[in-house]
Amino acid sequence: MKRRTFTSSILALSAAPLLAHQASTSPAAAAEISGPPLMGGSITDVPGIKIGHHTLTRRPTGCTVILCEDGAVGGVDVRGSAPGTRETDLLDPTNAVQQVQAILLSGGSAYGLEAATGVMRYLEERKLGFKLRAGVVPIVPAAILFDLGVGDFTIRPDAEAGYQACLAAASGPVAEGNVGAGAGATVGKMFCSAFAMKGGIGTASHRVPGTDIVVGAIVAVNAVGDICHPETRQILAGARREEGQGFRDTMAAIMGGYRVVTSTGSNTTIGAVATNVPFNKAEMNKIAQMAHDGFARSINPVHTMSDGDTIFALSTGKASSVRADVSAIGAIAATVMAQAVARAVIQAESLTGHQLPALRDYVKG
Numbered sequence: 001m002k003r004r005t006f007t008s009s010i011l012a013l014s015a016a017p018l019l020a021h022q023a024s025t026s027p028a029a030a031a032e033i034s035g036p037p038l039m040g041g042s043i044t045d046v047p048g049i050k051i052g053h054h055t056l057t058r059r060p061t062g063c064t065v066i067l068c069e070d071g072a073v074g075g076v077d078v079r080g081s082a083p084g085t086r087e088t089d090l091l092d093p094t095n096a097v098q099q100v101q102a103i104l105l106s107g108g109s110a111y112g113l114e115a116a117t118g119v120m121r122y123l124e125e126r127k128l129g130f131k132l133r134a135g136v137v138p139i140v141p142a143a144i145l146f147d148l149g150v151g152d153f154t155i156r157p158d159a160e161a162g163y164q165a166c167l168a169a170a171s172g173p174v175a176e177g178n179v180g181a182g183a184g185a186t187v188g189k190m191f192c193s194a195f196a197m198k199g200g201i202g203t204a205s206h207r208v209p210g211t212d213i214v215v216g217a218i219v220a221v222n223a224v225g226d227i228c229h230p231e232t233r234q235i236l237a238g239a240r241r242e243e244g245q246g247f248r249d250t251m252a253a254i255m256g257g258y259r260v261v262t263s264t265g266s267n268t269t270i271g272a273v274a275t276n277v278p279f280n281k282a283e284m285n286k287i288a289q290m291a292h293d294g295f296a297r298s299i300n301p302v303h304t305m306s307d308g309d310t311i312f313a314l315s316t317g318k319a320s321s322v323r324a325d326v327s328a329i330g331a332i333a334a335t336v337m338a339q340a341v342a343r344a345v346i347q348a349e350s351l352t353g354h355q356l357p358a359l360r361d362y363v364k365g
Contacts, residue, residue, distance in 0.1 A: 035232035038346065039339040041205030042174040043216030046274040048072065048316030051218065052169030053180030053201070054161045059151035060351070061107035063115040064180035064201060064220065065165040066272050068316055069128055071099035075284030075313040076141065079292055082268060083308030084144040086113050091312075093282040097139055101128050102166070103312045104142035105181040105220050105270050108156030112144040118162025143310040145222040145268040147184030149193055150354055174203045174218065177347035181220035181270065186356060187345065188238035189224050189267060190250045190301075197237040198351060198358040199223065202344030204336050212276070212319045215329060217291070217337040219271030221344040223299045224306050226250045230297040230338035237345040237359045251300050267304075269295060271340065272312040273333040276319040283326045288313035290330030294337025311337070 044051055048068055055062035076091045086104075090097045102119050106112035120138045123129055129136030148156075165180065176182075182201030189196045205216035221227060226238025226247065239248045273291045291311045295302050303309055313333070350358040 033229065033236065034234055035229045038342055039204040039206060039336065041216065042203040043205060043218040043272070043274055044171045044174055045205040045207070046214045046216045046316060047276050047318040049216065049274050049314070050169040050171045051174045052165040052167065053175055054157070054165035054168060055179050055183045056155055056157065056161065059155040060178065060183035061147050061155060061157060062180045062183040063104060063106035063112060063157040063161050063165050064218070065119055065162065065169055066103040066218065066314070067166060067169045068101060068314055070316065071101060072314040072316045073098065073279060073281055073284050074100040074141065075281060075286070075288040076310065077285065077288040077292055078308070078310045079303040080268065080307035080309040081305040083310055084110050084113065084268070085142065085310060086116055087139065087141040090139060091141060091281065091285065093280070093285060097130060098281065100139040100141060100314070102138065102140045103272050103314065104140055104162060106142060106144045106157045107147040107181050107184050109144055109146045109148050111156040113142055114159055115157040115162030116140045116142040118159035119166055121159065122163050122166035141312060143270040145181065145185060145220055145270055147186070147222060150184040150186065150351070176201050176203060176343060178349050182344060185220055185222035187221060187223045187225070187227050188240065188250065191239045191248060195240045195242070195248070196356060197240065198348040198356045199237070200344045200348035202340040202342065202347060204339040204343055206332055206336050208332070212322055213324055215273065215275045215332045215336050217271060217273045217294070217333065217340040219269060219337060219340045219344060221269050221341050222267055223269045223302065224267045224304050225299045225301045227341060227345045228298055228300055230342055236342060254301070267306050268308040269299060269341070270310045271337065272314060273337055274314040274316065275329055276316050277322050277324045277329060278317040278320060279315040279326060284313045284315055286326055287330040287333050291333040291337045293334035294341065297338040298341035
């Protein structure tokens with residue numbers, strides 16, 4: 001598993017590895033990526049947040065846990081029409097539970113929800129959860145993505161995978177790309193998976209100058225649509241042309257009346273945003289809602305019938321003396337999420353055995 005590296009330029013990160021695949025893909029020169037550098041940082045820059053991945057490399061698939069062991073106020077917003085979730089009702093402001101101890105993002109479709117049981121076991125062993133006379137009930141909302149079309153269908157994240165992700169959780173730099181819930185993620189599937197590219201895990205963060213406020217995001221990108229640079233809208237990864245070179249530009253094809261073949265239920269982008277600013281559940285649900293604008297800036301099309309796009313929002317409240325405007329934090333969350341989506345495909349690596357090229361070794365024809 002590779003640790004993420006920080007770079008000053010999106011081009012510097014991606015251009016060199018493109019050359020390794022050039023001979024087998026196209027004699028054309030590697031296309032330059034335009035636009036400002038992407039954000040660095042990670043969601044673990046938010047005090048009180050740890051991230052742990054567990055990757056099942058045999059398929060590949062995996063899960064990612066967002067640990068907030070001191071508790072965090074949570075919210076959620078589910079878009080698209082093919083979601084797979086657990087415990088999201090508890091995040092409704094009208095319901096009683098006020099804090100969560102973890103969020104799980106998992107591959108494996110509905111089977112992957114089992115990994116949340118392992119997260120609960122980890123937390124129960126440490127007596128973290130909703131307090132009862134006889135013990136605790138850890139609150140672990142979860143969301144899954146569909147990656148069963150990549151590799152052995154029978155290999156899915158289970159309770160042990162969730163437990164191992166917790167053991168790996170740390171507050172330091174976060175691995176990106178082909179790890180955890182992003183291990184089997186793919187993008188650009190509107191024209192069927194044969195023309196798809198590799199997705200993955202991405203993260204980013206922003207510190208508001210002159211304040212103690214931090215906003216971070218993490219996302220597993222497994223979209224039907226293409227992934228774009230959030231500033232220039234240049235396609236970074238997406239549906240390839242029939243000859244296997246270059247991008248179709250999914251939205252341009254749709255607008256032109258191209259007869260597309262959808263791959264129902266084989267997608268979904270899932271993630272979370274977090275801040276150290278204190279907010280209540282209603283406010284966190286609003287921030288989760290606004291964070292979906294980040295998906296819209298970097299994924300096109302998004303929130304389709306074949307996606308179950310879900311974003312969780314967490315407030316650790318560690319900046320207890322700070323009062324911030326919920327709309328401003330939601331707007332920052334959307335910007336950071338858009339950056340994290342783009343980072344996911346920048347950091348992804350190809351799965352040659354599954355004929356899934358990645359941005360870093362794919363040459364536009």
